[in-house]
Every structure is written in structure tokens, then in C-alpha cells.
Amino acid sequence: MIKKYVILILAMIFSISGPVLTQSYADQEIVSFSSSDDLLERIKGMSLDFLMEWDNRVYLVVSPQELRELRRRRIPVIVETALFHQKDSERISAQTSLNGIFHSYKEAEKVMMDLAQDYPEIAAVVDIGDSLEGRNIYALKISDNVSAEENEPAVMITGCHHAREWISVEVPLLFCQHVVQNYASNLQIRQMVNQSEIWVIPIVNPDGLEYSIHYYRYWRKNMRNNADGTYGVDLNRNYGYMWGLDDEGSSSTTNSGVYRGTGPFSEPETQAVRDLFDQRDFQSLISYHSHGRVILYPWGYTRTPSTQETALKALGDGMAAVIQQVNGNTYRVARAGAGLYITNGDTTDWVFGVYGKPAYTFELPPIDRLHGEFYNSESDIQPIFNENLPALLHIIDYSIQNWSGDSNLTRQGQKRRLPKIDIHKIPIKK
Amino acid sequence: MYKHTKILGLFFLVLWYVLSPSSIYGQLTIGQYEDEAPFRTWNIYGTSSALSFGMGNARYAVPAKNSWTANPALLTLGPEFSISLTGATTESSIQKYGIINTGVFITSEDTISARYYSLDSMGIQFRYRDWGIGFSTGILEDYGRPKVDYEEDYEGIPVYTLNFSQEGYLRGYSIGLSRKFGKKISLGVGINIVDGTMTESFEEELLYLQLSYDNHKNHKLQGLFFNGGIHIQMSERIAIAAVIRTPYTKKTASDSIFEYNSSLTNTNIQIKADAENTYKIPLLLGLGFHFNLTDSLRMAMDLSYFNWAQYKVHYFDEDFDRNFRNVLKFNTGLEYATPINLFGQEALAPLRVGFIYDPQPMRFPQSRYLYFTMGAGLQIGRFTLDIAAIIGRESGSGHGLFAQKSLVTISYRLDRGPLT
Numbered sequence: 050m051i052k053k054y055v056i057l058i059l060a061m062i063f064s065i066s067g068p069v070l071t072q073s074y075a076d077q078e079i080v081s082f083s084s085s086d087d088l089l090e091r092i093k094g095m096s097l098d099f100l101m102e103w104d105n106r107v108y109l110v111v112s113p114q115e116l117r118e119l120r121r122r123r124i125p126v127i128v129e130t131a132l133f134h135q136k137d138s139e140r141i142s143a144q145t146s147l148n149g150i151f152h153s154y155k156e157a158e159k160v161m162m163d164l165a166q167d168y169p170e171i172a173a174v175v176d177i178g179d180s181l182e183g184r185n186i187y188a189l190k191i192s193d194n195v196s197a198e199e200n201e202p203a204v205m206i207t208g209c210h211h212a213r214e215w216i217s218v219e220v221p222l223l224f225c226q227h228v229v230q231n232y233a234s235n236l237q238i239r240q241m242v243n244q245s246e247i248w249v250i251p252i253v254n255p256d257g258l259e260y261s262i263h264y265y266r267y268w269r270k271n272m273r274n275n276a277d278g279t280y281g282v283d284l285n286r287n288y289g290y291m292w293g294l295d296d297e298g299s300s301s302t303t304n305s306g307v308y309r310g311t312g313p314f315s316e317p318e319t320q321a322v323r324d325l326f327d328q329r330d331f332q333s334l335i336s337y338h339s340h341g342r343v344i345l346y347p348w349g350y351t352r353t354p355s356t357q358e359t360a361l362k363a364l365g366d367g368m369a370a371v372i373q374q375v376n377g378n379t380y381r382v383a384r385a386g387a388g389l390y391i392t393n394g395d396t397t398d399w400v401f402g403v404y405g406k407p408a409y410t411f412e413l414p415p416i417d418r419l420h421g422e423f424y425n426s427e428s429d430i431q432p433i434f435n436e437n438l439p440a441l442l443h444i445i446d447y448s449i450q451n452w453s454g455d456s457n458l459t460r461q462g463q464k465r466r467l468p469k470i471d472i473h474k475i476p477i478k479k
Numbered sequence: 480m481y482k483h484t485k486i487l488g489l490f491f492l493v494l495w496y497v498l499s500p501s502s503i504y505g506q507l508t509i510g511q512y513e514d515e516a517p518f519r520t521w522n523i524y525g526t527s528s529a530l531s532f533g534m535g536n537a538r539y540a541v542p543a544k545n546s547w548t549a550n551p552a553l554l555t556l557g558p559e560f561s562i563s564l565t566g567a568t569t570e571s572s573i574q575k576y577g578i579i580n581t582g583v584f585i586t587s588e589d590t591i592s593a594r595y596y597s598l599d600s601m602g603i604q605f606r607y608r609d610w611g612i613g614f615s616t617g618i619l620e621d622y623g624r625p626k627v628d629y630e631e632d633y634e635g636i637p638v639y640t641l642n643f644s645q646e647g648y649l650r651g652y653s654i655g656l657s658r659k660f661g662k663k664i665s666l667g668v669g670i671n672i673v674d675g676t677m678t679e680s681f682e683e684e685l686l687y688l689q690l691s692y693d694n695h696k697n698h699k700l701q702g703l704f705f706n707g708g709i710h711i712q713m714s715e716r717i718a719i720a721a722v723i724r725t726p727y728t729k730k731t732a733s734d735s736i737f738e739y740n741s742s743l744t745n746t747n748i749q750i751k752a753d754a755e756n757t758y759k760i761p762l763l764l765g766l767g768f769h770f771n772l773t774d775s776l777r778m779a780m781d782l783s784y785f786n787w788a789q790y791k792v793h794y795f796d797e798d799f800d801r802n803f804r805n806v807l808k809f810n811t812g813l814e815y816a817t818p819i820n821l822f823g824q825e826a827l828a829p830l831r832v833g834f835i836y837d838p839q840p841m842r843f844p845q846s847r848y849l850y851f852t853m854g855a856g857l858q859i860g861r862f863t864l865d866i867a868a869i870i871g872r873e874s875g876s877g878h879g880l881f882a883q884k885s886l887v888t889i890s891y892r893l894d895r896g897p898l899t
Contacts, residue, residue: 145796147735149750155797265583266694266737267683272582280582304585419688424739424748 078116078376078432080126081106091122116376127377148262150427151215152222154184154255160222161189161251168229171195171242177250178321181272184255186321189225191247202452203246203329204445207322207396208337210285212257212268213423216413216433217337221251223434224441241442244449246329253318254284267423271318273310275303282310285338286392288399289313289323291350298350298386298393309394326400332448334408335441336396339423341389341412342380344369344440347401349385349392349410355401358384364407364447371439378414378436385410409444411437513801514645514679515758515792517620518595519571519882520848521840522785522808524724524763525549525706526600526617526651528565529865529888533854534812535833536869537779539767540710540720544865544890545602547613550708550722550767551655551667554604554611562603563890565617570594571882576624578643578681584627590878593625599886604655611657611667622647622677638687647677649700649729663712668705673729675700689742698731698756720767726789729758735795757793761786775817781810787840803840810835812852827858835869846875848882863890 079100082088084107097115100108111119119126144150152160165174173195176185192201206224208217228247231238241247252258256272270281283306286292286299292313293299299309314320326334346361348354355361365382372380385392389412392398397408414433415421425433517523527536528544538546542556544563572590575581579591600617627643650673657667679696704727710720737750765783772778787803812833819828833852838845854867865888873880 144750144752145754147752147795148737149752151750153797260582264581265578265681266692268582270582278580278585419690419741419744420746421739421741421748422690424737424750426748427750 077110077112079108080111080116080119080377081108082119082124082126083107088124091124092119095119120374120377144427148215150430152218152251153262154252154259157218157222157251158185158187161187161225164189164225164229168232169195171232172225172229175248175325177325178317180254180256180318181316182256184259186250186253186255186318188248188250188325191225191228191242191249192245193243199246200454201244201246201330202332202448203248204448205322205326205331205334205400206247206249206337206441207253207334208250209252209254209258210336210396211283211338212254212261212270213266214337214339214413215258215261215423216339216425216430218251218258219430220337220411220413220434220437221249223431224438225249225251227434227438237442241445241449245445247445248325248329248331250322250325253322257281269306270308271316273316275308277303279304279308281308282316283307284316284318285336285396286310286394287314287316287319288394288396290394290399290402292394294350294393295391298391307392313394322396323399326404330452331400331404331406332452333406333444334397334400335444336408336410337413338410339413339425340415340417340421342378342414342416343389343410343412344380344382345385345389345397345410345412346382347385347398347408349389349395349398352384352386352391354384354387357401357405357407361401361407364444365409367447368409368440368443371443372436375436375439376432380411380440407444407447411440413437514577514677515622516576517649518593518623519569519884520837521787522783522806522837523619524765524783525653526565526602526615526619527886528563528600528890529854529867529886530831530856531867532852532869532884532886533831533833533856533865533867534779534814535810535835535850535852537767537781537810537812537833539708539722539765539781540718540769541767541779544888545600545615545617547604547611547655547657547667548600548602548615548617548651548653548669548671549706549765550710550720551613551657551669551706552665552708552710552720554613554655554657554667555606555609555659555665556710557604557606557611558892559606559894560604561890561892562601563888564601565599565886565888566597567599567884567886568594568596569621569882569884572878572880573625574876574878574880577645577679579625579627584629584641584643590880591625593623595621595623597621609659611655611659611665613653613655615651615653615655617651618648619651619673620649620675622649622675633687638685640682640684640686642682643680645677645679647675647698647700649673649675665710666707667709668707671704671706673700673702673704677731691738691740693738693740694736696733696735698733700729700731702727702729702760704760716771718769720765720769722763722765722767724763726762726786727760729760731756731758733795752795754795756795757791759789759791761789775815777814777816779810779812779814781808783808783810785840790840801840802842804842804845806838806840808835808837816856821857821859824859827856829856829858831855831867833869835871837871839873839875844876846873848873850882854886861892863892864888865890 098110161174165172173190175188177188178186206221208221254271261268270283273282286307286309300307344365346365369380369382400408525548526545530543531538539550542553547553572592574590602615604613624645629641630637631639652672655669659665677698681694684691704725706724708722712718733754733756735752739748768780770778785806788805790803792799814829814831816829831854835850838847848871850869850871852869856865868885870883
């Protein structure tokens with residue numbers, strides 16, 4: 050027993066040792082599987098980096114290729130990297146930003162501006178509205194001939210409706226970088242970008258994010274002064290479909306964390322999302338949140354399934370499956386109202402209810418409150434993005450494949466036109 | 480001489496005490512979240528004394544105790560040697576700071592009052608023929624806030640706690656040198672070093688889940704600036720003065736940590752940062768007037784232009800626009816002084832009143848304090864005791880904030896100069 054503890058401690062030390070080691074293992078994962086004779090037999094012939102044996106499980110450090118090979122040999126591995134990451138925050142040297150390598154509003158703004166500047170043919174920053182405190186709400190449009198009006202299906206990806214969910218900024222931002230930087234070299238990405246418009250809004254709630262960084266890490270809502278001493282409207286309860294249906298799915302109490310506001314779309318931040326969605330031919334939406342490792346689909350306002358239950362579930366399952374293929378992590382797929390809790394006025398119900406398009410809330414890791422809650426260690430950002438990337442590509446591909454090709458879409462039976470959005474370069478405020 | 484040695488010993492004892500400032504709490508910010516905002520007002524320049532505050536803190540052209548820290552030229556107009564010590568209590572109501580009334584915590588009343596006491600400043604000055612030199616130290620700015628210690632119980636058992644605190648101060652050291660040219664003109668320059676600390680602490684704990692969320696920030700501040708001034712005795716009764724404080728940078732060596740800790744799952748997540756922050760304090764220009772209306776009655780007036788539009792903050796690797804405007808502060812006061820006979824000794828017992836218009840630099844909401852000041856003094860032989868109180872109310876924010884300050888200054892001069 051003592052030996053096991055010694056091995057475990059050595060393994061921990063190993064996992065948090067210096068930057069050289071960290072770099073050389075940057076792309077690698079720590080995985081485990083049951084140390085049964087049958088499974089050990091199956092890895093024969095593979096040259097694997099043994100880490101330790103603990104509690105009847107074998108722990109290995111594997112490269113992505115080795116991980117694929119393990120799966121090909123039908124070894125039921127569990128990726129345990131996050132288990133070690135949670136202990137290793139010291140491994141990342143101290144940053145100069147309050148929020149470490151997570152992005153503040155200005156840092157995210159700079160990333161988007163830089164992308165638009167470096168890849169002007171396929172990326173453009175669009176100011177889709179102002180927050181309550183006057184910050185620009187930015188969308189990065191990614192498409193071929195980005196400044197042209199093309200008849201293409203669009204996908205919307207949003208992050209940071211809730212201020213404290215910092216990881217929900219990172220995944221959309223990394224996605225922007227990944228897509229534009231791999232456009233030239235990756236055929237799949239190039240085809241997707243050429244055939245669609247990808248609209249990414251990494252920070253829907255910039256005021257709340259800044260308050261979360263500078264004053265109260267667990268701030269959730271926007272910074273609406275409710276004029277009774279309380280602040281904030283829960284932006285993900287402020288959308289117009291089934292808004293305020295009951296006090297279970299949102300609250301009329303201003304100091305509640307799920308206060309829905311004075312009316313549907315009362316907040317400029319949700320208005321900005323609404324106006325953009327209304328102006329383009331969006332086929333689907335992903336709204337990033339944390340935490341839970343769950344993929345939620347409509348309805349949220351009721352426990353009753355929608356008429357599209359099967360299709361929504363299937364698309365959700367498809368995204369969960371491609372996530373699992375990355376590293377074995379499972380994202381539970383559930384109807385929001387039944388699988389998590391009742392919500393009304395949320396983004397996905399609005400997209401599905403008003404436009405009839407599939408929309409998903411991704412509750413990113415950690416899995417529960419006791420394993421980080423709204424905190425993610427900085428070293429978890431990239432792995433979380435890595436596992437979510439295929440799901441994003443999956444839904445974009447779905448949107449392209451299922452697009453009718455008619456830009457004059459019907460909205461609840463009514464024809465609507467697509468007004469032109471001014472795409473312009475916005476100078477970064479110094 | 481023995482007596483003088485004792486007095487000097489006492490002076491340095493008190494000096495040591497002043498250099499070890501205690502924690503003091505209180506802050507005013509209006510409609511903004513800034514942590515670096517000084518207590519009561521943004522418009523702070525040099526140290527002062529009860530004499531000056533009694534006259535509305537109009538001091539650019541008035542030789543009085545530590546007023547040379549605002550205009551070094553005044554050093555040639557003071558006594559041959561003097562020391563002074565000023566203590567103060569300051570109280571102010573505040574509305575928004577940190578997490579209070581900005582989202583997390585709502586105060587039961589609209590505003591919170593804070594009061595602190597400090598030995599504000601000490602000064603020593605010499606004059607020899609046409610030259611004057613002075614040294615002063617004092618607390619220039621305070622960054623304290625009222626603390627929050629919140630606890631929720633369930634059936635008598637604490638289940639949730641939240642603690643918030645912010646403390647800090649900026650201390651200044653001034654050395655001034657002045658020379659008189661002819662009988663009317665004095666010029667002076669000053670070198671000023673500032674240092675201080677600021678700590679911000681936030682701790683939240685869910686005891687029933689053994690979860691805690693902490694956020695700590697520490698800042699060590701320092702800076703250097705120069706100032707200068709001119710004093711011109713236009714006539715027997717009228718003097719004018721002009722002052723300048725150079726723009727300067729308050730630098731901080733800062734660190735920060737966010738920490739999540741779950742004892743049940745042994746999960747600890749930390750986000751750390753180290754940074755050098757800068758606060759670019761803008762130029763100040765001032766004009767002062769001093770009129771001896773009669774032998775017993777004098778009047779002083781100051782105008783101060785703070786170039787706050789140039790205020791810049793670089794904080795943990797980001798530039799912040801505080802959206803400040805330039806402001807013009809106005810101070811004025813009267814002093815009526817007549818010799819009296821006190822227990823057979825000749826003494827001077829001046830009475831003072833004053834007014835201060837103190838606009839704050841924030842554009843939204845635009846606000847200003849209006850202060851009334853009053854004071855009195857008693858000079859017997861080499862000793863002088865001055866007291867002053869200022870009472871003000873703010874308008875513009877909608878909260879009607881009040882502020883007050885009481886000061887006591889004790890001073891001693893070696894030469895038996897005229898009662899002035």
C-alpha cells in the first residue's frame with residue numbers, strides 16, 4: 050500500500066515538474082485502463098510510456114497516435130489528464146494579466162482584430178451592438194469572400210452569456226484561430242469556410258466578464274442597474290421565446306441569479322445577438338457555458354419533448370460521439386428542461402422556437418461543482434478546446450448539408466430579407 | 480538648549496510614529512469601480528495644516544506650516560526654524576466601492592460612512608538669510624474601504640462566509656529649497672518621493688461543501704515628482720503665487736491570485752499574475768493670492784488646475800480609460816487675528832473661515848464637493864496650536880455624500896519671531 054502512495058506521489062511530481070517536461074508532453078494525454086490480463090495482452094508490441102499502476106488501473110502517457118492505436122485495439126481507456134491538471138496550476142508560470150491566459154474583453158478584442166488583419170479574405174470583425182457600459186460586442190465573421198454578401202448557410206457560436214464562465218470565451222476564440230489559421234492547409238476547413246458563414250461571438254456579456262475579472266469572480270449576469278440597489282439581468286433568461294413563462298425557469302426577483310429582466314430582449318446584449326441572427330440565414334447555434342460536460346437541446350422551458358426531439362437528440366449525440374473520439378471524455382446529451390433544469394427565455398429555445406433551427410447549449414468542463422465549478426485551470430483550456438473542435442465542425446457540416454439554399458427563409462411562415470451588415474475594421478482603442 | 484533637545488526628541492519620536500501608519504478605512508468613489516481612488520477626493524496636492532484648512536486650504540501664497548509642500552517658494556518667508564505636526568480625523572460617506580453596491584453586496588442604507596484617524600503630516604523647515612529649506616512627510620492618499628465580514632448560519636451553524644477588505648496608503652516625503660531674490664520675489668523647488676501599499680482581499684467560503692474562493696491582490700507603490708513655485712510680494716498687502724507639480728508615474732509592483740479550493744475532492748486551481756502597474760498622475764498648475772485687507776484681517780485664494788484628462792492607468796497588462804475630465808478647484812478663506820493677553824502673556828488668537836469648491840474628475844456622473852471650513856489658533860511664544868474643521872456635501876451623484884475632516888496642528892519655532 051505504501052508503495053502505491055509513493056508511486057502516486059512520484060507520478061504527481063512527475064506531472065508537475067518543470068517547463069521542459071511540460072513542453073515535451075504538451076500534446077500528450079495521461080490515460081488509464083483496467084490492469085486486467087486480457088487488456089495487458091492487447092497492448093503487447095506497443096512501446097508505451099508507463100506512468101504508474103494504481104488501484105487496479107494502469108496509467109500511461111500517450112501521444113495522440115498512441116491513443117488512437119489503443120482505441121483501435123479496443124482498449125477502454127479513460128483520459129485522466131484533467132485529473133493531473135487540477136493539481137498542477139503552479140506549472141504555468143505567473144502571467145501578467147489578472148485572469149492569467151484567459152482572455153479579458155480587451156485581450157479577446159485584440160485576438161479578433163489580429164485575425165481579421167492577418168486573414169482579411171476570410172475573417173472580419175463586426176460590431177453587432179454595444180453593451181450597457183458601452184463596450185462593443187464583437188462577432189468574427191469567417192467565410193470566403195468575407196466582405197461579400199453570399200448566399201450561404203450561417204452558423205452562430207456564442208460564448209460568455211454568463212460572466213464567470215471564462216472557459217466559454219476560450220473555446221470560441223480558439224475556434225476562430227483554428228479555423229482561419231488552418232484554412233489554407235486543411236481541406237475540410239477550407240470547404241466549410243467556402244460554403245458557409247461562421248459567426249463567432251466570444252463575449253456576449255463583456256461588462257459582466259470585466260466585473261468578474263476585476264471585482265467578483267463569480268459574477269454571472271450583465272451589469273444592468275436595476276434601480277433598487279441590485280444589479281444584473283441573466284442574459285440567458287432574457288431571450289424572447291417563452292420569456293418569463295414561469296418563475297421556475299427564471300425569476301422576476303431582481304437580485305436573483307436568473308433574473309430575466311423587465312421584458313424579452315430588454316438588454317442590449319441580447320438585442321445584439323437577436324439582430325444579427327435575424328439578419329442572416331442561420332442554420333444552427335451553439336451557446337457555450339460551463340460547467341457540467343453536458344450538451345443540452347430544446348426545450349428548456351418545459352419537460353415535454355419538442356416535435357423535433359429525435360432529430361435534435363441525434364445531432365447532439367453525433368457531437369458527443371465525435372468529442373468522445375478525441376480523448377474518451379463523455380458529454381451527456383439531454384433535453385434541457387428534462388436533463389438539467391427548467392429554463393425560460395434562454396438562447397437555444399429562442400433559436401429553435403422562433404426559427405426552427407437546432408440550437409445547443411454546451412456546458413463545458415469541469416464536470417461538477419466540487420471539481421472546479423466555474424474555474425478551469427489554465428492548462429485545461431487547450432484540451433477542452435481540442436475535444437470540442439470536432440463537435441463544432443460537425444454542426445457546421447450538418448448546417449451546410451441540410452441547408453435548403455433559399456436565402457429568403459421563412460420565419461414562422463413569413464418571408465424575410467437579409468439586410469446588409471457593414472463589415473468594417475474597428476481600430477483598437479488604446 | 481536642553482529644552483530644545485527634549486522637543487526635538489519628542490519630534491522624532493512622533494516622526495517615527497507617523498512613518499508607521501495604522502490601517503485606516505474609508506473611500507469615496509462615485510459611480511465607478513476604481514480601487515486606486517484616494518479617500519474623500521481625487522484632488523490632492525502636498526500636505527497641509529490646520530491653519531491652512533481653517534482658511535479653506537488656500538495656501539499657495541500663505542506662508543503657513545506645511546504650505547511650502549505646495550509652494551516651496553514659501554520657505555524663505557517662514558521662521559528661521561520651525562517644526563509642525565498635524566493630526567486629522569476624516570469621515571466620509573461612500574456609495575460604491577469594490578463589490579459594495581456594484582452588484583454583489585447591497586448596503587441596507589444608500590451610503591456607508593467611514594472614519595479614520597491619522598497623524599497626517601510632519602514638517603521641519605529652516606531659513607537662513609535668503610535661503611530656505613524644508614523636509615516634510617505625511618500620508619497623502621488613503622485607499623482603505625470599510626470591511627465586509629458576512630456570515631450565514633443554518634440552525635446556528637455557519638454555512639457561508641464572505642470577507643472583503645481593502646487597505647492602503649500613499650506616503651510622501653518632500654524636500655524643498657527656496658531662495659529669495661530681492662525683497663519681493665521668492666522661488667522654490669521641491670523633490671517628492673512617494674511610496675505606499677495597497678492590499679485587496681476577497682474570501683468566500685461555502686462551509687457545508689468545504690469550498691472556498693479567494694482573490695488577493697497586493698501592490699507596492701512608488702513614485703517621484705518635482706514641484707516648484709514662485710511667490711511675489713506685490714505690495715505690503717498683496718502677494719501672488721504660482722505653483723506647478725510635474726506629471727509623474729505612480730508605479731506598483733503587484734501580484735494577484737485567484738484560487739478555488741475544494742477540500743472534499745482535493746481540487747485546487749490557482750490563477751496567478753505578477754505585473755508592474757502604472758498610474759500616470761497628471762500635471763497640476765496653481766495660482767494663489769494673499770491679501771492683507773487690514774492689520775487684523777487677511778484673505779487667501781487658490782485656483783488649481785488638475786489635468787485629469789491625461790490620467791492613464793495600466794493595470795495588469797491592460798490600459799484602462801477612466802474617462803476623466805480636467806477640473807479647476809477653488810479654495811478661499813479669511814483670517815481675523817488680533818493680539819490678546821492670556822494670563823499675562825501676549826498671545827495671538829486668530830479665527831478663520833473658508834470655502835472649497837472641489838469638482839471630481841469623473842465625467843459620469845459629474846460631481847463636486849462644496850466645503851465650508853472654520854478654524855482657530857493660539858500662538859503663545861514659540862508654540863502655536865491650530866485647529867480646523869471642514870464640512871462638505873457632494874452634489875451630482877444623486878447620493879448627497881458628505882465629507883468632513885478635523886485637524887489639529889502643533890508647531891514650534893526656535894526663534895522668537897513676531898506673532899504672525
